[in-house]
Amino acid sequence: MTTPKRFIAGAICPRCASMDKIRTWEQNGIRYRDCVACDFFEQLPIEQPTTADELETRVNRTREEQKKSDVQTVRILDPKG
Template sequence: MSSYSETPRFLAGAICPKCEALDRIKVYSKDGKDYRECVTCGFQDEMHFTSAAKELETRVNAQKHTVPTEVVNIVKLSDQ
């Protein structure tokens, strides 16, 4: 499955791996494959996407281990 349309589009902020020109890379899909091409030097290659990596477990996204809680009732003692 292709990630890009057949119409070439520029990729903002991309740097050419060959001539290091900024904002000169266009991406497009052809025959079900994704390509990138530099309009400055003519660099061209097929892009291969790997499956998404599993997110590392951190203290923010870690599963919380819940400790059983108890309800505490606070009662006011009458004045004597």
Template sequence: MSIIKRFIAGAVCPRCGEMDCIRTFRDEEREYKECIRCDYEESMRLDGAPEIEELETRVNRENGPEIEEGAQPLLFTVNPSAGRKDH
């Protein structure tokens, strides 16, 4: 089976902002969009099932921030005189 890639007229690339450089094609499972100028790629499933992909955050990152031994958190308190207007 030959893959036919078609340009999307008027489409703007979300990465580089160029117009008329996005093309689309599909295989048996997915539909793909790609930019020919900046190598942006995007795909989605044809059956509409959601992609189960967890975003990387500081909580699920494998190598978290290094904490020095004996380090203590900073505690910020409200300055009681900050809201007063004594002149």
């Protein structure tokens, strides 16, 4: 199966340094990139998702975890000693 060729916005060609000339597509489990301004061509195997745990961020934490981390103990110091 082949995906349509699409330009990558803001991408700079590693060979000719032209901006917005790189396009990408996938075919038979391989990702391809090429430049329409020069003869740059690259193929990369499509990486399979790993089973590694997702990095914890404030977005993917549960509400209870956020509440626990947001609670801070306040200790009042006596100015006299």
